[in-house]
Amino acid sequence: MSTPTGFMDYKRELPADRDPLERIKDWNEFHKHFNEDQLRTQGARCMDCGTPYCHTGIEMTGGTSGCPVNNLIPEWNNLIYRGLWREALDRLHKTNNFPEFTGRVCPAPCEGSCTVGLIGDAVTIKTIESAIIDKGFEEGWVVPQPPLMRTGKKVAVVGSGPAGLAAAAQLNKAGHTVTVYERADRIGGLLTYGIPTMKLEKHVVQRRVDLLEAEGITFVTNAEVGTNVPAEQLMNEFDAVVLCGGATKARDVEIEGRDLKGVHMAMDYLNGTIKSYLDSNLTDGNYINAEGKDVIVIGGGDTGTDCVATALRHGCKSITQFGTHAKAPLKRDNDKNPWPQFPNVYTLDYAQEEARALYGEDPRAFSVLTKKFVGDSEGNLKELHTVQIERTVDETGRKVYKEIPGTEKVWPADLVMIAVGFEGPENTLIQKLGLEQDRRSNVKAAYGKYQTSVEKVFAAGDMRRGQSLVVWAINEGREAAREVDRYLMGTSMLP
Template identity: 50%
Template sequence: MGKPTGFIDYKREEAKERDHLTRINDWGEYQGRLTDEQLKTEGARCMNCSIPFCHTGIDINNQVSGCPLNNLIPEWNDLVYKERFEEALDRLLMTNNFPEFTGRVCPAPCEGACTASIHDDAVGIKSIERAIIDRGFEEGYIKARIPKQRTGKKVAIIGSGPSGLSAADELNQQGHSVTIFEKANRPGGLLMYGIPTMKLDKDIVSRRIDLLKEEGIKFRLNTEVGQDVLPEDLKRDFDSIIVCTGAESPRDLNIQGRKLKGIHFAMDYLTEQTQSYLDGSDATLTAKGKNVVVIGGGDTGADCVATAIRQGAKNVRQLAITPAFPKSRATGNDWPSYPNVFREDYAHKEAKIIFNREIREFLTETHAFIDNGEGHVQALFTRKIEEISTKEGVLYEKVHRGDDVIPADLVILAIGFVGPTTSLLERFGVTVQNNRIQADYKDFRTNVKDVFAAGDARRGPSLIVWAIQEGREVAKAVHHYLQTKKETQYA
């Protein structure tokens, strides 16, 4: 590496965030970028490990350790330190189709597996990744790669989220003609509508989509397969089909009062806000002046908190049924497994400043929704629980005198996703088991001829890096299939 003692000499550099009280008044990205000097320092902190766990992408205790994309992290860290940014970009794009997305919204399992993090802060891999790709666009290194030859084979991809886009990118570069079918009015799937603009500016998404179009990929928007176009038509008109519809079905909370007005799924809430922002209209579903309760302690819940704050919520609380993570790795959560430690997300920092308190409440179970007498929710009845470890596993039991009534005019359910919507899959006739399309990894074939599946629809709800990785891998499988299916004819 450029500086062998860098991990000793330097402390971790963090990208500067915009002022909290300023950023909550707009929808701009909250986080800035490392300066060139900071980049050089962070690159120098990479240890040149004999085994770089940061890019292994292995499962430990059902959580990924390291990058599933197997990014060549030590290589581009060293190149950044040496200020060879174009070469660093080349290394980055060898394994990651869309680092401008992962560098903003990925939870960075690579950093959890960084060797420096055993006794110190991890290298700021995610910040370096974002800086490399942003600089690549700004300095004109990123240009359209238009295939010189076409194979004459046509591939249909259903869904324009990260797995669909990465599969399309890879197959297009192999010379196949790719058409993406997207039911929304804008492409990008989760990237466009599921992630708020303050985490991922939609101009960043549109910039990549425009590049993919220039390279030859076609997008058919406002087109829902199964309604606007039939599966039989796709099977007739395309040589192969890839289902990348994601895990859209949200997990529900079927308790007393669930049918009351004012209770919404997180994705409906976030999509409505992003749609209104992009259209320049007022959101119909808004937190303005309301007592908001977000049920669910994950990243999506945090995004709902940040959205409610920007909409002008009167008060926000976030409830989690799980306990708070410890401040440092607990026994059994040893390196290089993903560090399950207590974190303060951007939304929680904002909420603490606005409401002068920690808004998260852990080990809290919502037992019922309370009617205001007119069919609208007015409060939640909750119970405190405690976590008990047994030989059979972890159990949760009610705490004596732990009941509470929490005022709520708007309730957001952010408790995860079950799997893909089944109506389309039934029309295709693909086998679904445990809420996942049955298609083996590396092969990705479903039980239906010419139909493949990848991303969250196949593996279940997961990270953006897994979605991109699955898109890349299914593209390899489809390319091989098309080559062996019939002799390739070049146009």
Template identity: 55%
Template sequence: MGKPTGFLEFNRETGKTVDPKTRIKNYNEFHLPLSEKEQRCQGARCMDCGVPFCQSGVIIKGMVSGCPINNLIPEWNELVYTGTWQQAYNRLKKTNSFPEFTARVCPAPCEAACTCGLNGDPVSIKENEYAIIERAYKTGIAGPNPPKIRTGKKIAVIGSGPAGLAAADQLNKRGHSVTVFEREDRIGGLLMYGIPNMKLEKHIIDRKVEIMEQEGITFVTGADVGKTQKAKDLLKDFDRVILACGASEPRDLKVPGRDGQGIYFAVDFLKSTTKSLLNSDLQDQLFLSAKGKHVIVIGGGDTGNDCVGTAIRHGCASVIQLEMMPRLPEKRTPDNSWPEWPRVLKTDYGQEEAISVFGKDPRLYQTTVKEFVKDKSGKVVKAVLMNLEPKKDEKTGRMSMEPVAGSEKAVPADLVLIAAGFLGAQSYVAEAFGVKLNERRNVETLKDKYKTNVDKVFVAGDMHRGQSLVVWAIREGREVAKEVDMDLMGYSNLA
């Protein structure tokens, strides 16, 4: 697939990025794509490897290897090489409802499993995906394609994140009438308010939602099901209901001084910035500002990195990002061989920007907060940090990070952002429909199934599997759509 000798002739290339000191002046995407000629060379690097690990989507040692939605990657790599762009789009869309999203925010487990990366650099798969979908929009082939026949069945989707949108898209293509209910003022869920503009500009979401509306899907905003919108009414008015409300219960930090003013969950910080940016270009000042403040971000994942990048754009005085775990190695270790997900050090855009602005990496490894110090008015002014070290429990054999005695140190803190992940679904939606939650506080179903204990009610996405990647949410949205279609019609032709 591609050019048989392409991986020998061409080096891996990806589009350039805007210089950190320039891009922090705005909230725009900063990725500069390759030219068509350069992109076709990247498609040529696909190896015809026989077993395409890139599209496998399997779990190895608890980590995904290859694409969770089983994208037909070698096929559209070849089509990029040959310049057969419409066919490349057709093959891409066969498995992926939203390549315009995944081409921007997916961490690309496909590339980590690429055979070309076993002894060299992997194919720039994500870059090829971006080229295919953006060209499709420019040439008009990604436009609306409404179903020609309607089944008369009505389906309600609660939540407009990637899982909900994927389910709605598939079921609408089947000919069912779909209404998506979203509690926020804009459609997109996690995509809209959980991911900053510089990673995913919001007109990209609006562009797709407009097409979905033209295809016949109805979107209702400001509908907080379980509060302003009654679950019993939806069960009466619709043939089936899909819950896709995400894992939106943030994990808190229980230490002295946690009640201090200036301590927020990361999701609230990011949401406030995006909403103000969209409403007024930040002129309304209705956001949690980091300007001139000493910022501490607690959590080393993508959300923590997004907080670092956003705080720098606000004009923070300093930023520290705390990571409980040890620093990862720069190269794979012998016990982390290909095609496993590489557990190696990654310096993301926010950290790059912090290095550019402040001259050092913001991350402090094996570190956590012992206490927050407040002033007389109750505002947080300092954080007492302490080091952690790994220790093995002699009875269970499990490793845990334990405090190091005497390692405490105080650092200034005017704004603290907790990005420690999520504990599961918010309970009020589950309670409104009467669905059971499991021990992880996700909605319970049979293994690899999406039907809940309540008749007519299904679940998908993070509300079902727990906090995960956008690409997993898309997969679950497509799979729940097929299960709902089977339940309604007795058979399904959905992929």
């Protein structure tokens, strides 16, 4: 333990973010950073619990508690307190291939299960994690480490998101020759196309990709396996194939007026903006522009929040975000939402904070159901019709939404983004390989084993488990690599 009374002596503090009204003028990362003394103080708040729930990732009541990659959090908190940054980096990399990603975009279920949170405010784990890896790169400690020997085995990884990159990194470390196929024009999957640059600047992704390439991994872009790259080619040329294509089939809505001009899927909106920004700093105009428009985002999750932030940077006229869920309480309900579950409390994410600073209020409308879209005579969207709803649970435990009479409302809208989740992976490659699927259409493969119904084909990440967190994708990529290594070699030294 850094200091036995640290959690009592020091208050939880977070670095101040950039001013909301300033940061919406650009696409740069919105976080600021602590200096080493401030980080040392925050590290001192860690209790080094006898049973540290922070690094035991489990799923509870539909959410995640603790860290799915089992980060050795108390250990590197103590090392930071003692000023041993290089050693802290080594401990961090022992469990997490990409802490620069999780330190920026993970919702930090580790903090939700921090024992200090039982009696006060949790340790600032995510901030410390991000600082460790950033310092590692700044000091030149993060360098390519290619394997000393090659096994002669070849592995293809399909998809270059967090699961694919983690699987590739681990398999390469084991000495296998790894080729990663990515259908987009840039490597990174949702890390590149999906997460806006203000949350994860793309040079951070490219820096890690360059490192993996220097370690011997081959990356092939514009390669959609099952379309312009035959699936049979991979089966014939490689000793094992790992599918990490994600759950990219977006869920649509069946609402009157869905075909009106101005109604778009959220990922089309986000990805178009990201690509245009990377290609031309938005000068090519190849994206859906929210400038000067009344914008509504349907969906209260992270994707919807990213749409809000993007629309603000485009210069929208107004922004509203609909959610069917009720407004969360200000404090944790210890009866319905006890520790170490992830705390379900009212918070402002970065985009809502920006909208409030610009327009004076939280842009979210809670317990709202969209009934129909209405357009003008030329087929352009002009308004939305909604009704308030309340959620109940029937005798079978099923959630039931009931409309509240008299709460109908009409909202002006020129542009709508649909961000209501994902239905699972796209089926083209799955069908080409003849893979079994589970009831949710994901590739059927047991957690911890990752072997599909087809010999030498494995699956990991969202393609296997459905839409989830980046940190779960890294967990599955690492574990799948271990199982592939065992399949190829009869045993494995990978964690």
